[in-house]
Amino acid sequence: MISDNDIVKLILGFKIKHLRLQQGISYQELAKSTGMSVSYLNDIEKGKKYPKPDKISVLAQAFKLDYDELVSTRADKKLRPVIELLNSGFFKFFPLDEFGISPDKLIDVFSNSPDRISAFISTILKMVRSYQIEKEHFYRIALRSYQDMHDNYFPDLEEAVQSFKKEMKLKNKVPYGYDQLADMLRRQYDITIDRTGLSKNKKLGAFRSYYQAEKKVLYINQGLSDGQENFILAKEIGFQYLELGERSYETQLNKEASFEKLLSNFKASYFAAALLMDAAEMVKDVELIARSTTWKPSLIGNLLQKYQVTPETLLQRFTNILPHYFNIKDLFFIRLKSTNDLIKYDITKELHLSQLHKPYRSEMSDHLCHRWVSISSIKNIRSKKADHIIDAQMSDFWQTDSAYFCISIAEPDNYKGDGASSITLGLLMTDGLKGTFNFIKDPGLRKKTVHNTCERCSIPDCDNRVAPPTHVDKMQLEEELALELKQL
Structure with a gap:
């Protein structure tokens, strides 16, 4: 993590490097005019060292600036977004080292094209404010990215x-x-x-x-x-x-x-x-499931009983084992929570490996597609008295070539006493997946065409729809208006 002192060094280093490049001054020229060594100037620009007041004065004179103007965290409009980001506290908590990023690499990126970088950062900051995204969201997104990096x-x-x-x-x-x-x-x-x-x-x-x-x-x-x-x-x-x-x-x-x-x-x-759940033992369990020519929910139920774990712990463990031991890396994991009316559902936890799969959490108020097994399994558990329900489904994403085999385990929320939740493991249909699990060819597997949300779905005559396709209707209207304009 970067300390407050490190942030001050980074800001000064960024400003000095930007000024040097902007004014076309080489390291050798700056070293000659300031009496400082090239290596020392390089360390300042990288945020590794912070010069003493007398040296800052000499640097300010070299750039024809006042002392206070150089050391101030204020900057002109083009540099302000970068300074704001460095000074925001984000990098004090963000684990740069976990992602293989050093502070001096940041300075290089920010300095090489400050105008474009500043515009990009400014856009991100405005989006964050518009969607009221808090730093905790960034941390969780960063953690999921960290998991994805390591499969x-x-x-x-x-x-x-x-x-x-x-x-x-x-x-x-x-x-x-x-x-x-x-x-x-x-x-x-x-x-x-x-x-x-x-x-x-x-x-x-x-x-x-x-x-x-x-x-x-x-x-x-x-x-x-x-x-x-x-x-x-x-x-x-x-x-x-x-x-x-x-x-x-x-x-x-x-x-x-x-x-x-x-x-x-x-x-x-x-x-x-x-x-x-020992890894070697889990590999044997997955191999046993893979040999089955038909889908059997009991194979998952047996593992819950064998290890005495929750559905969430079991399916999350699958996300460790499948990528490493079976080279199945295109997968998602979501935890879904229902409301009492069984119409609106919230994704309270998610993990996407290799790419951003669907469904996924959105800050928008859209309604998740009820065709996903994640939701149908919750509806089933609410109508039955059972500790859990294990279900599976082949989900073809509407108007795309993407399809997922999804295992979902739903359980009532006995702890809080309201609603129910489901845990779903989705595996993207690839040749590798088909070659690993024999039951994928099971003709008895239920198949459904799905989408992400009702508002963005154009599946005709959907009997699971809980909200009108407002986004689709808007896009269609825009296309019609564009056509009308062309015909003028």
Whole structure:
């Protein structure tokens, strides 16, 4: 992360480099007029060093500026967006190092074409304001991009889990139940479990768990499933074993969470899933599913039972295993939450690997297409009394060559008592996917033509439509008007 002091250095370095290039002054010429070495000037421009006041005065004279004008964070209109971005606090929290970007590379990019870069940044900032996008959204988008960069498989975390198992002398026997996980926390980290403290406070009902670091007590709320409790315990083991510094202590990350905290939460969650579901064992499970010539929901149900995990943990683990071991990288994962009227649905979590797949979350108020199995499975669970419903569907995207095989697991929200949710794993239909899973050729697989939202869909006579195709109608009207103008 970049400190406030680093930001000041970057801004000065950017301004000096811009002035030098704008005035056509070479390093050698600036070194001669200021008495500073070329290497020292280079370090200033890269934001690595901040010169003393007497040297700043000499630099200001070389550029025919006042001292205050050079050191000020203000700039002319063309440079202002870049200065605003550097000074906004975004880079103080954004993990440049995780993306292989150094501060001096930023300065090079900003300086080589400041007019165009400034215009681009200004456009982005205006879009952010228009759509009321907060920094937390950027952090989450950055995290998803980070996962995509690595195909959502992290060898260092997988190895950490194996090292932990070796230290604890754990066998790969599954599942690791509540008692065993709680015992690991107690023996290894002197952490005790309190299953009543949170539930006594009605205001804290939204938190599934909270870790009190000073007391070394992990509070777990009542009403959770075995899979949810197991994941919370395994995740706390991850926090402790990985020695993650800046971290969340409650289940719900607050709005002020930094990217570092979000990344730590991801690492601990990844560790938990890898601990509960060993990679080598999961590969065998996927191979067993792949050999089946027909689609059998029970094959997924058996894994939920085998590992004693939640549907979300299971399908997320698939997003680690499939890209790395089976070269299936074109996939998406979404968590969908229903409202009481079963008309509007919100994507509360998503991951897209290799490209931006559909459906996807939008800040617009459009209605997601009800033809997706993610929604039909929620409707089914609301009408039946069951712990979960596992469903699958071949989804052909309207007027495109894209098709997805989607597995969806819906479950009632017993914890909060309102609505239901579904977890969906979507796999883009490719030759590699068809060659891996035999059941893809199953003629009994349900097929549906789908779109992203009702407002942008032109499927005629759709019996699942919950909103008029306003966007399509608008585009059609614009085309008709353009035709009328041509005929004048």
